[in-house]
Amino acid sequence: MRLVTRLHLNGNRTSKQKHDAPKTAGFMRYVKKHPVLYCLLIVPLLYLIVFKYVPMYGLIISFMDFNPVDGFLGSKWIGFENFARFFSSPVFNRLIVNTVGISVYQLLAGFPIPIILALSINETKQKWARKSAQMITYAPHFISTVVMVGILNQMLSPHNGVANKLVELLGFPAVNFMGKPEYFKSIFVWSGIWQNMGYSSIIYIAALTSIDPGIQEAAVVDGASKIKRIFYIDLPGIMPTAIILLIVNAGQIMNVGFEKAYLMQNPMNMRTSEIISTYVYQVGLRNGDFGYSTAVGLFNSIVNLVLMLTVNKIAGKTSETSLF
Amino acid sequence: MKYQIRQSKADTVFGVINAALLGFVILIVLYPLVFILSASFSDPVAVMSGRVWLWPISPTLKGYSAVFSNNSIVASYINSIIYTVAGTLVNVCVTIMAAYPLSRKELYGRNVFMFLFSFTMLFSGGMIPSYLLVRGLKLIDTRWALIIPVALGVWDLIITRTYLQSNIPQELYEAAEIDGAGDFRVLVQIVLPLSTPILAVITLFYAIRHWNSYFDALLYLKSMRLFPLQLTLRNILILNTVDLSMLTDVEEIAQRQGIAELLKYSLIVVASAPVLLIYPFVQKYFIKGIMIGSLKG
Numbered sequence A: 001m002r003l004v005t006r007l008h009l010n011g012n013r014t015s016k017q018k019h020d021a022p023k024t025a026g027f028m029r030y031v032k033k034h035p036v037l038y039c040l041l042i043v044p045l046l047y048l049i050v051f052k053y054v055p056m057y058g059l060i061i062s063f064m065d066f067n068p069v070d071g072f073l074g075s076k077w078i079g080f081e082n083f084a085r086f087f088s089s090p091v092f093n094r095l096i097v098n099t100v101g102i103s104v105y106q107l108l109a110g111f112p113i114p115i116i117l118a119l120s121i122n123e124t125k126q127k128w129a130r131k132s133a134q135m136i137t138y139a140p141h142f143i144s145t146v147v148m149v150g151i152l153n154q155m156l157s158p159h160n161g162v163a164n165k166l167v168e169l170l171g172f173p174a175v176n177f178m179g180k181p182e183y184f185k186s187i188f189v190w191s192g193i194w195q196n197m198g199y200s201s202i203i204y205i206a207a208l209t210s211i212d213p214g215i216q217e218a219a220v221v222d223g224a225s226k227i228k229r230i231f232y233i234d235l236p237g238i239m240p241t242a243i244i245l246l247i248v249n250a251g252q253i254m255n256v257g258f259e260k261a262y263l264m265q266n267p268m269n270m271r272t273s274e275i276i277s278t279y280v281y282q283v284g285l286r287n288g289d290f291g292y293s294t295a296v297g298l299f300n301s302i303v304n305l306v307l308m309l310t311v312n313k314i315a316g317k318t319s320e321t322s323l324f
Numbered sequence B: 001m002k003y004q005i006r007q008s009k010a011d012t013v014f015g016v017i018n019a020a021l022l023g024f025v026i027l028i029v030l031y032p033l034v035f036i037l038s039a040s041f042s043d044p045v046a047v048m049s050g051r052v053w054l055w056p057i058s059p060t061l062k063g064y065s066a067v068f069s070n071n072s073i074v075a076s077y078i079n080s081i082i083y084t085v086a087g088t089l090v091n092v093c094v095t096i097m098a099a100y101p102l103s104r105k106e107l108y109g110r111n112v113f114m115f116l117f118s119f120t121m122l123f124s125g126g127m128i129p130s131y132l133l134v135r136g137l138k139l140i141d142t143r144w145a146l147i148i149p150v151a152l153g154v155w156d157l158i159i160t161r162t163y164l165q166s167n168i169p170q171e172l173y174e175a176a177e178i179d180g181a182g183d184f185r186v187l188v189q190i191v192l193p194l195s196t197p198i199l200a201v202i203t204l205f206y207a208i209r210h211w212n213s214y215f216d217a218l219l220y221l222k223s224m225r226l227f228p229l230q231l232t233l234r235n236i237l238i239l240n241t242v243d244l245s246m247l248t249d250v251e252e253i254a255q256r257q258g259i260a261e262l263l264k265y266s267l268i269v270v271a272s273a274p275v276l277l278i279y280p281f282v283q284k285y286f287i288k289g290i291m292i293g294s295l296k297g
Helices: A002-016 A023-032 A033-064 A081-087 A091-112 A112-123 A127-142 A144-154 A162-169 A181-209 A213-221 A228-251 A257-263 A276-284 A290-320 B008-038 B044-049 B062-068 B071-103 B112-123 B127-136 B153-167 B170-176 B183-194 B194-210 B215-220 B229-238 B253-294
Strands: none
Touching: A023 A033, A023 A213, A033 A081, A033 A290, A033 B008, A033 B071, A033 B112, A033 B127, A081 A290, A091 A112, A091 A181, A091 A228, A091 A276, A112 A127, A112 A181, A112 A228, A112 B062, A112 B229, A127 A162, A127 B008, A127 B253, A144 A162, A144 A181, A144 A257, A144 B008, A144 B229, A144 B253, A162 B183, A181 A228, A181 A257, A181 B008, A181 B253, A228 A290, A228 B008, A257 A276, A257 B170, A257 B215, A276 B215, A290 B127, A290 B215, B008 B062, B008 B253, B044 B229, B044 B253, B062 B071, B071 B194, B112 B153, B153 B194, B153 B253, B170 B183, B183 B194, B183 B253, B194 B229, B194 B253, B215 B229, B229 B253
16 A cells, blocks of 8 residues: 555645745635635644644654653753664664565565466456456455464464474474564565555556557467567556556665564564564663654654655656656 | 457467466465464364364354453454544544645645645654654543544545546536535535545545554553454464453363464454455455555556
8 A cells, every 4th residue: 555655746746846835915815715625624734733743843852862751842962872872783783684684575575476466367367267366365455464463373383373284294393483583584575475465466457457458459460479468568568557666665675564573573583573663662662762762763764765765766767657 | 240369279378377376376365364264163172283274173153252252352342443433434534624625726835735745654753753742642541542643644635635636627616606605515515425436445444444453552552441452462362361261151271271272263253354344345445546546656
């Protein structure tokens, strides 16, 4: 879902430049003419300011030795000390390696699979088969993160999980999959693919159906095989969509799903399962080190923002497809 | 008369491989779901010893009776229904209050407003400042903490606005104005009836998000009596804290452990059933939502 989200910033930015900043007198004239529109907007704007922009202001505590008792005004300013502490901390490298590692793995494994699934569904001519394949593969997307991790725990359990029954059947000793640091990344990424491949394929299926059937027919008449048609018609047809999604995903490299990683963590797999966002939660809310953890979170947000903008710029230069 | 080009041998082979591939994917997706469902109906002893692998073994409803006789599960189930209904209602109202004005050309400065909304998708204050804010507003450990801080989804606002802009022609507003209808009347009598598809889409998106979310509750709630289902699920499924004394109808300790294990499967089914049962009927709305969402890209 979040993938598609970013595409929208597009229209707003470009059209914004057409208008100048509202002059006060002129602005009031517009308000008088359509008071209802402005009245309706009050509540959403209040929400936006209070719950989105006030927390951004709250980021200043990353430059403070923040103490909830003294509050925003009474706490001591310490400049970049919190950031310096994070960069020199022994967990820094591990957090970056884990976060980026999971993301890149996810990006590489998760990118082609929805495309293949979409092509496969698109090539299935029986309507009932298409419909049921779509319905079944979309379904896991609606399972909650807690249930997803719960299913993983049950199926991979070393005591009575099905996965280990299979392992034992093949003559190996049972493995505690969830407790092994070396399996964390794969379990995280592949369960995510299991859950979301169908849902991610929706957009590709739509792109495939929007390809002019005349091209396909012409290719059939010219004797192109199905494989040829996939490589020379279907894939080029969905390429713009694929590139946009790839850009969006690449911009998310520092954004690993916190909720799932946190649930999958246990003392045994911490070495590979601790990522920046779970660290922020742990240090900030469990240990109460607000200023420092906010600094870590801010560092992450800034890297994200820079990544998004850079990736978008590169994409804009090399191809026609960019986001904003 | 209809002519058909005969399929070449390569294409037939391709068709077979493709069908096999798709069948394989479907099996992989279905297996865990079927397994969980079967286990939830099986005998606790069979579940404990791992004998269940596809179909239920000596089917019982013991797991489900354990789920429904556990007070904390039932209470959190009711809480989740409250949060989902109230939260979604607030979400849909606030989204319309934002999307309708922002879709009107008459709103001066709407692109500035739109930018302010969209920017929050690129950059945000993050976890700790948001927590401090909610704490400052004295919302910690109240039901409001799960409703107000997530009153509006920016993405939902954008798809709603896009829908209104591309489906309600400017002429309609002009005609209504000439007929003497005010902006509010236009909203209630023209815009809302014309936008039922998008209202269905965002209602579904919001409702599922409320039903499935656990992290806000983990951050903001402390009292067990306020916990939504997902948080109780987390305690049972992931932290393994089943309060065995709360299970009734159990005679032996050994069987209790079996029940505790069985309860997890039944709980997964009970928690996911509402969403998975409704989903096939509303699938087309979800797809529509995604399509509207990607319109601008």
